[in-house]
Amino acid sequence: MKKFYSDRLWQHVLGVATTAEFLAERNGVARKKARLAALFHDMAKEREPGEIIRLAEAFGWEVTPEERENPTLLHGPAAVTLLREEFGIWDEEISQAVAYHTLGRPGMTTLEKIIYLADMIEPGRNYPGVEELRQLAAKDLDLALLRGFARTIEYVLARDLYLHPFTVTARNALLDEIRKKD
Ligand SMILES: [Fe+2]
Numbered sequence: 001m002k003k004f005y006s007d008r009l010w011q012h013v014l015g016v017a018t019t020a021e022f023l024a025e026r027n028g029v030a031r032k033k034a035r036l037a038a039l040f041h042d043m044a045k046e047r048e049p050g051e052i053i054r055l056a057e058a059f060g061w062e063v064t065p066e067e068r069e070n071p072t073l074l075h076g077p078a079a080v081t082l083l084r085e086e087f088g089i090w091d092e093e094i095s096q097a098v099a100y101h102t103l104g105r106p107g108m109t110t111l112e113k114i115i116y117l118a119d120m121i122e123p124g125r126n127y128p129g130v131e132e133l134r135q136l137a138a139k140d141l142d143l144a145l146l147r148g149f150a151r152t153i154e155y156v157l158a159r160d161l162y163l164h165p166f167t168v169t170a171r172n173a174l175l176d177e178i179r180k181k182d
């Protein structure tokens with residue numbers, strides 16, 4: 001897998017794998033699946049924008065005009081095509097976790113939540129609040145993910161970037177899930 005990544009991104013991916021295994025252990029998810037999904041998750045990130053669109057379409061993604069303007073947003077679904085074409089991996093759980101690691105979606109599986117969050121808190125990440133998020137993730141995956149979505153949305157708004165609707169619906173669905181648990 002290493003050849004799909006620059007050295008810098010490979011270091012990030014290894015960090016995500018370690019964190020994902022840690023979270024998998026605590027949340028009853030197979031560690032090996034979490035590790036594989038983590039190692040694959042950014043495989044399409046360094047591809048050309050046009051290539052990312054092509055790979056995402058091959059996965060079955062219906063690309064919107066806004067996504068076409070922001071192809072990087074689709075490096076998750078694009079990576080699933082590489083996973084299938086280059087590694088022959090069709091595992092549904094791994095594919096979904098890779099596909100939705102950037103945008104999220106309503107009704108995320110535990111593995112999807114783990115990859116989304118591990119991506120944000122792996123040891124190489126360094127931003128205000130990351131330590132608190134790490135501690136929360138070790139205790140409560142859903143609450144940490146809710147914080148994670150808030151951070152993503154705040155980040156996007158602060159920079160006047162395009163806010164993807166999946167992230168909004170994912171966040172609201174998770175909030176609903178948490179309230180129903182209480
Ligand atoms: Fe990513």
Ligand SMILES: [Fe+2]
Binds near residue numbers: 016
């Ligand atoms: Fe990542």
